[in-house]
Amino acid sequence: MIDKYDVIIIGAGVIGAAIARELSRYHLSVAVLEKEIDVSFGVSKANSGIIHGGFHAPPDTLKGKLVVPGNRKFDRLCEELDFPFERNGELMVAFSEDEISTLQFYYDRGKKNNVPYLEIIGKERLLELEPNLNPDVECALYAPSAGVICPYEYCFALIENAKQNGVNVITGEKVIELKKNAGIFEIKTEKNNKYSALYIVNAAGLFADEIARMVGITNFKIVPRKGEEYLLDRRVGKLVKRVIFPCPTKKSKGMLIIPTVDGPVMVGPTALDIEDKVDFSTTRDGLKTVFNHAQKLVPSIRSTDAITSFVGLRPAATSNYSIISKFFSIIKSFTGTKPEYIDGDFIIGRTTVSGFINAAGIQSPGLTASPIIAEHISDALLKDGLKLEKNPAFNPIRKRKVKHLRSILDEKNFSEVEKLVKENKKYSNLVCRCENVTEAEIVAAIKMGHTTLDGIKFATRAGTGRCQAGFCTTRILDLIHQETGIPVEQITKKGPGSEIVLTPLRKGRDG
Amino acid sequence: MKKKVDAVIIGAGPAGMAAAVSLRENGIKNILLVDREPVAGGILQQCIHNGFGVHHFKEELTGPEYAERYIDQINKNKIDLWLDSCVIDIEKNQDDTKTVVVLSKERGINYINTKAVVLAMGCRERNRGNINIPGSRPAGIMTAGTAQKLVNIYGYLPGKEVVILGSGDIGLIMARRMTWEGANVKAVIELQSYPGGLNRNIVQCLNDFDIPLYLSHTISNISGNDRIEEVEVSPLDENFEAIKSKSFNLKCDTLLLSVGLIPENELSIKIGVKLDPVTRGAYVDKNLMTIVPGIFSCGNVLQVHDLVDFVSEEAKICGASVAKYINNKLEKSKEIPLQKRNLVRYVLPSKVEIGKPALLSLRPMHPAKNMTLTVKTNSSVELFKRKYKNIFPSIMLRINIDVVPEDTEFVEIKFEKE
Numbered sequence: 001m002i003d004k005y006d007v008i009i010i011g012a013g014v015i016g017a018a019i020a021r022e023l024s025r026y027h028l029s030v031a032v033l034e035k036e037i038d039v040s041f042g043v044s045k046a047n048s049g050i051i052h053g054g055f056h057a058p059p060d061t062l063k064g065k066l067v068v069p070g071n072r073k074f075d076r077l078c079e080e081l082d083f084p085f086e087r088n089g090e091l092m093v094a095f096s097e098d099e100i101s102t103l104q105f106y107y108d109r110g111k112k113n114n115v116p117y118l119e120i121i122g123k124e125r126l127l128e129l130e131p132n133l134n135p136d137v138e139c140a141l142y143a144p145s146a147g148v149i150c151p152y153e154y155c156f157a158l159i160e161n162a163k164q165n166g167v168n169v170i171t172g173e174k175v176i177e178l179k180k181n182a183g184i185f186e187i188k189t190e191k192n193n194k195y196s197a198l199y200i201v202n203a204a205g206l207f208a209d210e211i212a213r214m215v216g217i218t219n220f221k222i223v224p225r226k227g228e229e230y231l232l233d234r235r236v237g238k239l240v241k242r243v244i245f246p247c248p249t250k251k252s253k254g255m256l257i258i259p260t261v262d263g264p265v266m267v268g269p270t271a272l273d274i275e276d277k278v279d280f281s282t283t284r285d286g287l288k289t290v291f292n293h294a295q296k297l298v299p300s301i302r303s304t305d306a307i308t309s310f311v312g313l314r315p316a317a318t319s320n321y322s323i324i325s326k327f328f329s330i331i332k333s334f335t336g337t338k339p340e341y342i343d344g345d346f347i348i349g350r351t352t353v354s355g356f357i358n359a360a361g362i363q364s365p366g367l368t369a370s371p372i373i374a375e376h377i378s379d380a381l382l383k384d385g386l387k388l389e390k391n392p393a394f395n396p397i398r399k400r401k402v403k404h405l406r407s408i409l410d411e412k413n414f415s416e417v418e419k420l421v422k423e424n425k426k427y428s429n430l431v432c433r434c435e436n437v438t439e440a441e442i443v444a445a446i447k448m449g450h451t452t453l454d455g456i457k458f459a460t461r462a463g464t465g466r467c468q469a470g471f472c473t474t475r476i477l478d479l480i481h482q483e484t485g486i487p488v489e490q491i492t493k494k495g496p497g498s499e500i501v502l503t504p505l506r507k508g509r510d511g
Numbered sequence: 512m513k514k515k516v517d518a519v520i521i522g523a524g525p526a527g528m529a530a531a532v533s534l535r536e537n538g539i540k541n542i543l544l545v546d547r548e549p550v551a552g553g554i555l556q557q558c559i560h561n562g563f564g565v566h567h568f569k570e571e572l573t574g575p576e577y578a579e580r581y582i583d584q585i586n587k588n589k590i591d592l593w594l595d596s597c598v599i600d601i602e603k604n605q606d607d608t609k610t611v612v613v614l615s616k617e618r619g620i621n622y623i624n625t626k627a628v629v630l631a632m633g634c635r636e637r638n639r640g641n642i643n644i645p646g647s648r649p650a651g652i653m654t655a656g657t658a659q660k661l662v663n664i665y666g667y668l669p670g671k672e673v674v675i676l677g678s679g680d681i682g683l684i685m686a687r688r689m690t691w692e693g694a695n696v697k698a699v700i701e702l703q704s705y706p707g708g709l710n711r712n713i714v715q716c717l718n719d720f721d722i723p724l725y726l727s728h729t730i731s732n733i734s735g736n737d738r739i740e741e742v743e744v745s746p747l748d749e750n751f752e753a754i755k756s757k758s759f760n761l762k763c764d765t766l767l768l769s770v771g772l773i774p775e776n777e778l779s780i781k782i783g784v785k786l787d788p789v790t791r792g793a794y795v796d797k798n799l800m801t802i803v804p805g806i807f808s809c810g811n812v813l814q815v816h817d818l819v820d821f822v823s824e825e826a827k828i829c830g831a832s833v834a835k836y837i838n839n840k841l842e843k844s845k846e847i848p849l850q851k852r853n854l855v856r857y858v859l860p861s862k863v864e865i866g867k868p869a870l871l872s873l874r875p876m877h878p879a880k881n882m883t884l885t886v887k888t889n890s891s892v893e894l895f896k897r898k899y900k901n902i903f904p905s906i907m908l909r910i911n912i913d914v915v916p917e918d919t920e921f922v923e924i925k926f927e928k929e
Binding site: 231235278279280281282283284286287303304306307308309310311409412414417418421422425428429430433436466467468469470471473474477488489492493494495496497498499500501502503504505 | 547595597599600612614615616617618619620622635636638639640641643645646647648649650651653654656657660661662664665666667668669670671692731732733734736737738753764777780
C-alpha cells in the first residue's frame with residue numbers, strides 16, 4: 001500500500017518541524033519522514049540554542065536577510081507554543097584596536113540587517129553588565145534583541161502543534177529512494193515502505209545533498225562542519241547573563257559562552273570542516289581550544305567544571321563552483337594573497353525539478369531564521385502550483401503537557417509544587433534529582449512518543465545533570481518499560497543498535 | 512505537611528542509619544531519617560559481595576546483610592524512616608532551627624522544622640564528562656556502579672566484551688562480577704602508576720581471573736556510533752599526556768568507569784556549608800559539625816572511606832555530637848588548626864581541641880615505602896609517631912593522637928623518610 005500525501009517533508013529537525021507547522025495552517029495532507037528514531041535527533045540536537053541578534057551575516061545573503069525577521073517571530077511563537085525563551089541579549093567583545101574596528105564593521109552590518117537597539121558600549125558599562133568578563137576587555141557590540149531557547153523543546157513544540165493540526169510524523173523512516181514519475185514523487189524507505197506526494201520539501205540537514213541528488217539536483221554539496229561544545233555544572237551558576245562572542249575570525253564566529261535557557265553555561269563550539277557525516281567524536285584538541293578561548297573571555301571558567309561534552313555537525317552548503325574557488329583561494333594563499341573564506345548560504349526554495357523544494361544548508365543562524373524559512377517554503381510551494389487554502393480549524397496553541405518541577409523549585413515556589421502534587425501524584429516522585437525531574441514529566445514524555453533515553457533526556461532534561469544519568473538510568477528504564485511494555489533489553493539510548501543492556505541474566509522482576 | 516523534630520538525617524545509607532541509631536542511643540527520640548530510594552541501606556544493597564563488617568561486627572557480611580543489621584535497629588527503635596523521599600531545600604530560620612523541605616512519593620511536600628541536620632548523602636561516581644574522554648558518544652558507556660545496579664538488582668548484563676577504566680574498588684569488584692556472569696573483561700586501565708583500589712581486590716578480582724591491569728595508561732579515544740565498538744588505550748608520559756605512538760586498540764561493547772567518587776554536597780553548599788577542595792567534603796570540627804551551626808556531616812559525603820565499618824564508626828561519633836548539640840551540651844572549646852605537611856593529601860578533622868586527644872583520618876599523596884608519620888605541636892611536642900613500611904592513597908590511615916597541650920598554637924602532621 002502506498003501512503004499518499006500532498007506534501008512530504010524529509011527531515012524532522014527544527015527546519016522540517018517549522019515547515020510542518022507552517023503547512024498545517026492549510027487544508028493539506030502533510031507527512032514528515034525522519035530517519036532517526038525521534039525528532040530533533042540530527043543536526044538540531046546539538047544546536048547552541050541562540051536566537052541571534054543578526055549582525056553576523058552579510059546583508060546580501062539569505063542568512064542576513066532572514067535572521068532579523070526570524071528573531072522578531074519568537075515572542076509570539078513562544079507564547080503560542082509554550083517553550084522557554086529569554087531575550088537576554090548578545091555581546092561581541094573586543095580586546096584590541098584591531099578588534100574595535102571589527103566591532104565597527106559588524107555594527108554597520110547589523111544596521112544594514114535592521115538589528116534593533118544595536119550599540120557599541122564602553123568598558124565601564126560592559127563590566128557592569130557582565131562583571132565576570134575578562135577585565136582587559138575594551139568594548140563590545142551589544143544586541144539586546146538576541147535570546148536563548150532550548151532547541152529540542154522548540155522542535156518538539158513545533159512537531160506537537162503540527163500533529164495537533166493533522167500532520168503525520170513518521171520517525172525511524174529513512175528515505176532511500178526518491179523519484180518523480182508522471183508528476184508524482186515516489187518514495188521508498190529503508191523499511192521498504194512506500195509513500196507518494198505531489199510536493200517534496202528537502203529538510204534533510206546533513207543529507208540534503210543526497211536527497212537532492214535522487215531527483216537529479218547536483219549543484220550543491222553539504223560539508224559537515226564539526227563543532228564541539230562543553231556543558232558546565234549548574235553549580236557554577238550563570239557566569240554571564242548574555243551570550244558572549246569573541247570577535248570573529250575568517251573561519252568562524254569563534255568560541256562562545258552561552259547561558260542556556262535551562263540554566264547551566266555551555267561553551268563552544270569549535271569549527272572544523274570534515275568529510276564524515278557521522279563523526280560525532282570529541283577530541284583532546286577541541287577541549288583545549290574551547291577552554292583556552294572561553295577563559296580569555298571569562299577567566300573563571302574551568303574545564304574541571306565540565307559535566308559533559310558533545311559534537312554538532314553544521315550542514316554547510318557549498319556550490320560546486322565555490323568548492324573549486326575555495327581550492328583556488330588556498331593556492332592563492334600560498335602565493336601571498338589573502339584567501340577569501342566562502343561561507344555557505346542557505347539554499348531555500350524552488351529548484352529545477354518542479355515540486356521539489358529545498359530547505360538545505362541551514363546552519364547558523366538557521367534556528368533564528370526557521371520561522372521565516374518555513375514561510376518562504378510555503379511561498380515556494382505556492383509558486384510551484386500548490387493550492388494553499390486556510391484551514392479555519394488551525395489551532396496555533398500548544399501547551400506543555402506537564403510543567404517542569406525544576407523551574408518551580410528554582411523560584412522556591414513550594415506552594416505551587418503542593419498544588420501540582422495534589423493534581424498529579426507522580427510529581428512527588430523525583431526520578432532525576434540533579435535536574436529535579438519527576439515521574440510526571442517523564443511519563444508525559446513517554447506518552448508523547450519519546451521512548452529512548454536520549455529522547456527523554458531532550459524532552460525533560462533527566463540525565464543531563466552532574467551525575468550524567470548514573471543514578472536515574474535504571475529508574476527511567478523501569479518507567480519506559482512500565483508505560484510502553486518494551487522489554488528492558490530492547491530499550492535504547494538513541495535507536496536500534498544502542499541498547500542499554502544486552503541480556504537478561506535471569507527472569508526479570510515481572511516474570 | 513508540617514512537622515517538628517530534633518534532628519533530620521539526610522540519607523539512610525550506612526552513615527545515616529548509624530547516626531540515627533546513635534542519636535537514639537543518646538536519648539534523642541524525635542528524629543526523622545529520609546532517603547530517596549525505596550529501601551534503606553544506600554549503595555550497600557547493590558554490593559552483594561562479602562567482606563563488610565570485619566571490624567565492626569567481627570564477621571564477614573555481604574552489603575545487604577550489613578545494611579540489614581542497621582535496618583533491624585532502625586525498626587526496633589521505631590525510628591521514623593521516610594523512603595522515596597528527597598530533600599529539595601534546607602533553610603535557616605531566625606531562631607537557629609532549620610526548615611528541611613522534603614518531597615516524598617507517599618507524603619507529597621513536607622516542611623520539617625528541626626534543631627539539627629545530619630548530612631549523610633554519600634557519593635556519586637565521577638563520569639565520562641568529568642574526565643573528558645575524547646571520542647564518540649555511543650551506548651555502552653556507564654559507571655561501574657550503574658553496571659553493578661543493573662547486574663545485581665535488575666538482573667541484566669550490560670555487555671559481554673568489557674573494558675574498565677580506573678582501578679577503584681567498584682571497578683575491580685565489577686571486573687570479577689561481570690566475569691562470573693559470562694562477560695569477557697579484557698583489561699582494567701589505570702591512569703596512575705599504582706592501583707586505586709585495595710590490594711585484596713587486585714588479587715581476588717583481577718589476578719585470580721587473569722584480567723590484565725595496565726598502570727600509567729588511559730583511554731585516549733572511544734569509537735562506535737550506536738554502541739561502543741573500540742577503545743584506544745595509550746601509555747602516559749610523566750606529564751600524564753597520552754603517548755599516541757604507543758597506543759593500541761581494544762574491541763569492546765561496554766566501557767565501565769571507576770574513576771573516583773565525589774561527595775554529593777550540592778545540598779550542603781546551598782545552605783552555606785564550606786567544602787575542603789581536596790576531599791570535596793565539608794570542613795568540620797572535631798564534633799563533625801560544619802561551619803554552619805547545627806549542621807553535621809558524616810560518612811562518604813564527608814570523606815570517601817575504604818571500609819563501611821569506619822563509616823558506621825564516624826556516624827556513631829557524629830550522632831553523639833548531634834545529641835549534645837540538641838541538649839545544648841556541646842562544649843565550646845578552644846580549637847587550633849591542624850596543618851598538613853609533606854605527603855599528607857588531607858587530614859580530617861581540620862582542627863583539634865586543646866586539652867583533648869583526637870582521632871584523625873588521613874591519606875598520603877602517593878604510595879611510598881618506609882615512612883614515619885609524626886604529629887607535632889608548634890613547640891615540637893610529639894603527639895604521635897609511627898613507622899609504616901608502605902603507604903598507599905587507597906588506604907586511609909586512622910590514628911589516635913595524645914592530648915594537645917595548653918598554649919599550643921597549631922599542630923602539624925607529616926610523613927618523613929626514615
